Amino acid sequence: MKSLWSIAAFVFFLAVSFACAASAEEARSLFEKKCSACHGIDRPKSKAKTPAEWRSTVLRMKSNGAAINDDQVRIIVEYLATNYPKK
Numbered sequence: 001m002k003s004l005w006s007i008a009a010f011v012f013f014l015a016v017s018f019a020c021a022a023s024a025e026e027a028r029s030l031f032e033k034k035c036s037a038c039h040g041i042d043r044p045k046s047k048a049k050t051p052a053e054w055r056s057t058v059l060r061m062k063s064n065g066a067a068i069n070d071d072q073v074r075i076i077v078e079y080l081a082t083n084y085p086k087k
């Protein structure tokens with residue numbers, strides 16, 4: 001019985017890590033697709049900003065004409081703040 005629980009816990013752990021990996025991958029492809037429409041993807045990639053600064057940049061891109069909804073703004077801001085943080 002005890003080993004059954006550890007197997008269940010292990011399977012749960014695997015499922016959670018796959019779910020996280022998939023969403024990080026989705027965030028990256030969303031960012032690369034949406035943020036390379038007007039300028040190169042290197043433009044954001046060469047910057048380092050705080051989460052608040054990334055948020056205002058992404059919102060400014062939205063008013064520049066980027067086709068992103070509020071959910072996508074949130075996902076892209078989170079991705080940028082994690083991968084291109086201000087040092």
Ligand code: HEC
Nearest residue numbers: 034035037038043044047057058060061064065066067076
């Ligand atoms: C509709 C066209 C368009 C799209 C789509 C777009 N941008 Fe921009 N971007 C611009 C323009 C125009 C500028 C220069 C003027 C400005 O800074 O607002 C710019 C400048 C920038 C800069 C340099 C200025 C700064 O504040 O550091 C960054 C970084 C940037 N964009 C990031 C992004 C990200 C991240 C996305 C995806 C959410 C994105 N852009 C999508 C038009 C766009």
